[in-house]
Amino acid sequence: MKRGLLLAAWAAMSVLAMPAQAQAQVSADWVRAHETFLAGDELRGRGSATADEAIAAAYVAAQFRGFGLQPAPGMDGYLQKAEIVRLKLKAPITLTANGAPVPGAMMLIGEGKGIEGVARVTPAKAMSRMAPAPVMLVTGDMPAFQVYRAASALKTPRLLLIRESAETQAMVKGLHGEPRLPGMLRGEPHEAEPSVVVLPAAAFDALAAQKDVQVALTVPVEQIVSTTTNAIGWLPGTDPKAGVLLLSAHLDHLGVQADGTVMHGANDDASGTTAVLELARTLAAKGKTKRGILFVAYGSEEIGGYGSTWFGAHPPVPLDQIVANVEVEMIGAQDPKLPAGTMMMTGFERSTLGETLKSHGALVTADPYPEQNFFQRSDNYSLAKKGVVAHTISGWAVVPTYHSKDDTVANIDIPFMTRAIESLVEPLHALANSDAKPEWKPGGKP
Structure with a gap:
């Protein structure tokens, strides 16, 4: 068994042996294990709409099942697939x-x-x-x-x-x-x-x-058809009328380059996928909340946001029931522009979501790079365009390893990631148990 698989299996056994109270806390062992598997050589960079992406989605789905999550409403499993048709010149x-x-x-x-x-x-x-x-x-x-x-x-x-x-x-x-x-x-x-x-x-x-x-x-063109895969887990709420919270990330990256270089994507976005997995595990360990919680890892973000677009067109719950979407992307390193331990939220000023989470202890603040238009450049935007209050949380959006061969586990700040994810648990738990509904501010809705 490869080292990445061994670490993932070891972490799973060690955390399952924890008492229930400890399971409701984010574990650095789990963070490292998920990162090591998802960004390991075995998954070859999780190229969009490839078999490697599908393996990553199957891994996330298996974790969801192990945490006690259910298939989402109307689904008979944890995977949602869609066909992508791309054109290529043949002459x-x-x-x-x-x-x-x-x-x-x-x-x-x-x-x-x-x-x-x-x-x-x-x-x-x-x-x-x-x-x-x-x-x-x-x-x-x-x-x-x-x-x-x-x-x-x-x-x-x-x-x-x-x-x-x-x-x-x-x-x-x-x-x-x-x-x-x-x-x-x-x-x-x-x-x-x-x-x-x-x-x-x-x-x-x-x-x-x-x-x-x-x-x-x-x-003159020809069609290239491939399949992308979303992994979806569902933690039902106690009040069907209270709405749904959506926590998401994208699980694909750039795969293997023409020269054979593996683009591991440890930060982009194995780190976000790891965050969704840890949030799923800890929130499930806390028991049911008033609102249901959907946990989603999208495929094919890197080639056009296809996974989130398909999810938005075929959601397992009506979009108007989703009270908020928190997307997590690239939280594997700390931005030196931000206060120590803090993450940025894209479009923070557009809605009340960031303020709500921050008031309950989430280590989030405004995006220091508004000129980069990051709000429109992640999977949150697919749902924001449909009216859902949706934002992305990042640790360092302009990290030097972005889209490079150096985006490896060796360059991930595991302690920072662990603290950052932990800071989201109670705020999200509180929002899932609340009657409050985040709203767009005037002019904030795209």
Whole structure:
């Protein structure tokens, strides 16, 4: 048996041997054991929608069962699966102008569909003031992603042609020559986005000098289908009318890179998954609360938040019964900007949830990086957009090991993690036994 499995088994046996009072406390042994297994070599970085992610979900589900949690309402087990359909180029794109090929065209972002239309020359800074057109030849020095976001807000543009620059060359290199094509959950609606194609400077300038150029884009694609897995456990409440508390994290990471490097993801987000497991164990040991509590570990956050999106579209309880969602992500290290032992809550100022938890002893405070828009960058946002008061708690959101090969158990601060998780137990227990319902503040709801 591998070392990670041995540690997990040893911790399980040791904690089960504890008296009930001790089981209601967060255990550093359990924290280390979960981290060691989830971020160990055996799970190869828990790549999104892979067999390794499925093993991680099965592990979490087995722990939920062992803690005495039940399958969620309407489910006959602890796993919720969904199919993801992603598009991939099977041949290079082709772009023609008035029927003649435009050599050197490179796609950055695409819908995977052919597009035809007359190219309208549009200054980037004037996009919001001009009548939108299906095909835009965008001039000016605005960064490509800003052009994309501006066009997305207009809804109408389907194809953006931009001039090659050092920035676009870096983007192509970062994408390894493969455009970012859409993925979607099988059976769920997909919102179309504009495609972005980069043209060599000479070709771009030649088209911009002409009028009424008929452009046609061909994008040959194939479908890649994979399955993502959520693990869900349910601690029923004593009052079905009191609502439900949702505690969540994502269990996937970046998997194995093309060069064979394993991206272990000990902090992102084995640490959050470990927190959900420890909260499940300790809260279950305390007995039933007034409100029911859902414990969820989502799959496929790293490639687009698919697990949380599927959960939001297929929740085991109606979303309007969820009084609050606390997502835990990256609590394996302490941010030096925060008071010692403290975690940040994204969007703290948007609702009363952070203040409620803090008043009961949770070591949480406001996000010191508002310019980074972390509130919109985690699984909480999938539910926040649907009206649920949902926030993410993090230890250090800009930790130097983020998305690197150094995000390993060796770089996790186990004592900090243990204290941080422990600080959430009583506040969450109090909220689960309360009649109080966290609310969005004016202007806080996304």
